[in-house]
Amino acid sequence: MMSIVQKLIDSLGKECVLTHEEAAQRIASNWQKAGNLDCLALIRPKNTEEVSIALQICNEYKQPVVPHGGLTGVSGGVHTAPNEIAISLERMNQIEEIDEANQTVTVQAGVILQQLQQILAEKNLLFPLDLGAKGSCMIGGNIATNAGGLQAVRYGVTRQLVLGLEVVLADGTVLSSMNKMMKNNAGYDLKQLFIGSEGTLGIITRAILKIEDVPKSKNTAFVALNSFADTVKLLQLAKRELNNQLTTYELIWQDYYTLMTSKPSDYPPPLPQNYPYFVLLETFGQNQEEDNVLFEKFLEKSFETNLIADAVLAQNQQELDWFWGIREQVEFIFSIHKPVFLFDISLAISDMEVYIETVKTDLRRHWPEMYFYAFGHMGDGNLHLFVSCGEANHQTKLRVEEIIFVPLQKIGGSITAEHGIGVEKKNGYI
Numbered sequence: 001m002m003s004i005v006q007k008l009i010d011s012l013g014k015e016c017v018l019t020h021e022e023a024a025q026r027i028a029s030n031w032q033k034a035g036n037l038d039c040l041a042l043i044r045p046k047n048t049e050e051v052s053i054a055l056q057i058c059n060e061y062k063q064p065v066v067p068h069g070g071l072t073g074v075s076g077g078v079h080t081a082p083n084e085i086a087i088s089l090e091r092m093n094q095i096e097e098i099d100e101a102n103q104t105v106t107v108q109a110g111v112i113l114q115q116l117q118q119i120l121a122e123k124n125l126l127f128p129l130d131l132g133a134k135g136s137c138m139i140g141g142n143i144a145t146n147a148g149g150l151q152a153v154r155y156g157v158t159r160q161l162v163l164g165l166e167v168v169l170a171d172g173t174v175l176s177s178m179n180k181m182m183k184n185n186a187g188y189d190l191k192q193l194f195i196g197s198e199g200t201l202g203i204i205t206r207a208i209l210k211i212e213d214v215p216k217s218k219n220t221a222f223v224a225l226n227s228f229a230d231t232v233k234l235l236q237l238a239k240r241e242l243n244n245q246l247t248t249y250e251l252i253w254q255d256y257y258t259l260m261t262s263k264p265s266d267y268p269p270p271l272p273q274n275y276p277y278f279v280l281l282e283t284f285g286q287n288q289e290e291d292n293v294l295f296e297k298f299l300e301k302s303f304e305t306n307l308i309a310d311a312v313l314a315q316n317q318q319e320l321d322w323f324w325g326i327r328e329q330v331e332f333i334f335s336i337h338k339p340v341f342l343f344d345i346s347l348a349i350s351d352m353e354v355y356i357e358t359v360k361t362d363l364r365r366h367w368p369e370m371y372f373y374a375f376g377h378m379g380d381g382n383l384h385l386f387v388s389c390g391e392a393n394h395q396t397k398l399r400v401e402e403i404i405f406v407p408l409q410k411i412g413g414s415i416t417a418e419h420g421i422g423v424e425k426k427n428g429y430i
């Protein structure tokens, strides 16, 4: 029997198939930025038909395949073993249609999120998914992971932004539900099965996404608070008083804020470091003058009622980059501490304070010198935890996971909010 790689080359053409040696020139993960691809071959289809042919052949040879998007996933979902074939959507990178009347955009799966945002912005339109990896991650990967990100409190997660989907199943069958309508109850909504399925059910090739008008106003503030209860009250107040403009509500515990605003970090602290909690909040609206008044009134009221202890508003793009850098440059943690375990959990807002204290105390009991950083998308019940306890062997990993996951299970939380399962959780505690 002809080798599968030769068969793929014969059927799809040489430019579509990189051999083991050629693929080995490429990076294996944009997240870890370490190691090169070690796979049987890498297929780069340029349309749905080629994805279908590739999968038919792989199915015939009982060949395991791993879909690749922008390789920014942090759970090992793109890990490809030497006997596996990777299928990258990178050449399916066309924006096929921007439908302004229906406020939809039709894209191929390999479109990079930031490029889509930029092209839409030129037409005063917004695709409201936003995340730190936007410069590399692809729409197919965003859908496959049901990405959440920084604006989910206002616009929802990817699941809420997808109207239609085209997927190729493992045997090459093309399943199309390229629907533009918001309402469509004609049968099962099969696309939902594929959103968040991390490539286990099929390869996403095209999608129809919901878009919005680009916001004409933005207000961003860093605030300091004296208690967790105040962070909850402030979130409620922001939802009530800001005319549905609250777009981001990122909670940062003191340890992370101090790390990110102390040397060797490039960021000075916008607020003194001696508060237990900080929130980065942002609103999007349509009238800058009116929205400034609304936002300032909201902050004044928060001060007067002692909800916030201190606050600073971003006055220009430089300050916006500064504030957002403190929240988003998580890679900095990895430059300071090694090794680091990263967790992405979901839990009720009302459980967050006690849960974080419980985990911290337990970690410290085992590793008195450990480092623990917590922050995340509080507005949608999602926190990211970083643990560095000086060791990274498998037993340590299991012990840390036990400390993180057992109390989470007791309160009905989830071991993954937006990062997914990948292969990272395969040989883990759960």
Ligand SMILES: Cc1cc2nc3c(=O)[nH]c(=O)nc-3n(C[C@H](O)[C@H](O)[C@H](O)COP(=O)(O)OP(=O)(O)OC[C@H]3O[C@@H](n4cnc5c(N)ncnc54)[C@H](O)[C@@H]3O)c2cc1C
Pocket (backbone or CB within 6 Å): 030, 031, 066, 067, 068, 069, 070, 071, 072, 073, 074, 076, 077, 078, 089, 109, 130, 131, 132, 133, 136, 137, 138, 139, 140, 141, 142, 143, 144, 145, 146, 147, 148, 149, 150, 198, 199, 200, 202, 203, 204, 205, 330, 418, 419, 422
């Ligand atoms: C700095 C940084 C910040 C991040 N912030 C966030 C955040 O705020 N919110 C968030 O949700 N995530 C975040 N992430 C994680 C990551 O960016 C997201 O999971 C993103 O959606 C992955 O997209 P990707 O194109 O890089 O997918 P990849 O990493 O290439 O793939 C991810 C998974 O999807 C599968 N897959 C990829 N493309 C397809 C396809 N076309 N069809 C079927 N399966 C496919 C892969 O097999 C893999 O299992 C962050 C990552 C980094 C590095």
